[in-house]
Amino acid sequence: MKVAIIHDYLNQYGGAEKVLEAMHEIWPEAPIFTLFYDPKKMPPHFQKWDIRVSPISNLPFGTSHYRVYLPLMPAAIERFNLSDYDLVISSSSAYAKGVLIHKGCLHFCYCHTPTRYLWSDTFDYIENLSGFEKYFKKILPVLLTYLRIWDENASKRPDYFIANSRFVGERIKKYYHRESEVIYPPVEIDKFYISPKIENYFLLVSRFRPYKKIDLAINVFNELGIPLKIIGTGNDKYLKKIAGPNIEFLGNLTDEEKAKYFSKAQALIHPQEEDFGITPLEAMASGRPVIAYRAGGALETIVEGLTGEFFYPQTKKALAKVVSSFEVKKYDPQKIRDYAQKFSKERFKGELINFINKRIKK
Known part of the structure; x- marks a missing residue:
């Protein structure tokens, strides 16, 4: 055939x-x-x-x-x-x-x-x-x-x-x-791993498109003063213009570099509505929870309290509330990774x- x-x-x-x-x-x-x-x-x-x-x-x-x-x-x-x-x-x-x-x-x-x-x-x-x-x-x-x-x-x-x-x-x-x-x-689960050390930053991984709502995340983290690292490419002129000193743009990384940042992040920030969304599952394969907008494919992949948390509506106030109250210690990295295996x-x-x-x- x-x-x-x-x-x-x-x-x-x-x-x-x-x-x-x-x-x-x-x-x-x-x-x-x-x-x-x-x-x-x-x-x-x-x-x-x-x-x-x-x-x-x-x-x-x-x-x-x-x-x-x-x-x-x-x-x-x-x-x-x-x-x-x-x-x-x-x-x-x-x-x-x-x-x-x-x-x-x-x-x-x-x-x-x-x-x-x-x-x-x-x-x-x-x-x-x-x-x-x-x-x-x-x-x-x-x-x-x-x-x-x-x-x-x-x-x-x-x-x-x-x-x-x-x-x-x-x-x-x-x-x-x-x-x-x-x-x-x-999801290529084997490319990702759990790190024994978690660092003081949140992570956002995305192409720079308007519907990805990267500007929403930047504005929230500017206000909170919490470190946010952004992996991705596209038209970043406006995003860099509004970003404060706590926002770091890492550009387009290799799979190995990306896996390292996933594994050490407090959590992945997923502020957009996606048709499915592979990136949240890559974070989960790294044992990291996801803070996501409660809509789209995220509703089918994120289990609240086990693999992440939701914010709603899609506003600065709603996202800031979840980020500022986020407790990384309540999440079990191995349980998160085990859940991600279902999407291999x-x-x-x-x-x-x-x-x-x-x-x-x-």
């Missing part, structure tokens, strides 16, 4: 790309079809894979300012010729689910979320455009309407949907009117293989 894997784009390394890595481990011979690929922004081992890109990858600024080419993306994803494949697995939060397949092929879509900027986050997406992209604000709503129509039609193409959380499963049903099976994403990579691979094999045999 010939297998193809489809992924939206490869220009950042996050939770979706960790899912892709696990898929590639299951089907190492399968080519990866993607709209565009920037090797400089991806781990070196991706260069050993059979990655096939669309023409968008060769256009000027095709990987850096890809939003300019949004109108071309539906046609680009449909251009991939998958007629030689019997099984297609798409890893999608946007366009990958829209590939065209032949009658005898089965298509399984692992959906990270229905396309955020077309459905749940449209107005925030438009409002937060920056740089030269902000000049497209007036015409963008018309384009997004066209893309929304395509996206709904494309959602009918997969034979089966797999959601990365119950939260996303509800979104799939709401926007795409499709049922889905929940298989939680993989091997568990993910086994569940995905079993789900697909059962449907193939029907």
Whole structure:
């Protein structure tokens, strides 16, 4: 059986790309079809894979300012010729689910979320455009309407949907009117460890996007004067401008460096609503509790009092109250890590293989 894997784009390394890595481990011979690929922004081992890109990858600024080419993306994803494949697995939060397949092929879509900027986050997406992209604000709503129509039609193409959380499963049903099976994403538990020494800082790990609410955390820790270390990359000009001397930006770290900071933190700060959220589970794999906004995927991974605490609503006052009263000694690092084992990579691979094999045999 010939297998193809489809992924939206490869220009950042996050939770979706960790899912892709696990898929590639299951089907190492399968080519990866993607709209565009920037090797400089991806781990070196991706260069050993059979990655096939669309023409968008060769256009000027095709990987850096890809939003300019949004109108071309539906046609680009449909251009991939998958007629030689019997099984297609798409890893999608946007366009990958829209590939065209032949009658005898089965298509399984692992959906990270229905396309955020077309459905749940449209107005925030438009409002937060920056740089030269902000000049497209007036015409963008018309384009997004066209893309929304395509996206709904494309959602009918997969034979089966797999959601990365119950939260996303509800979104799939709401926007795409499709049922889905929940298989939680993989966490590489073995990359993390419990440290015998906990230091005096809290940790935040995130890409610098407006919906990640990093500014909320910075404002709270500025007010409390408690040390906060931030791991991540993106447009940090504004965040660094508002950060006080107790806030440290560590940039993009290696897995080994990241594991060290996880293991010694008082707790991870998770101020955003995520579709699932692998980062909190990486903290738990390090035996560290999580202080999270009570919404989204965090409700499915954090057990209050055992692996972390919630704050609500998403305000400075609510987060400050939980941080200022946080008692690190009441948490058992080994119990936290044991809980995280339920989300291991091997568990993910086994569940995905079993789900697909059962449907193939029907």
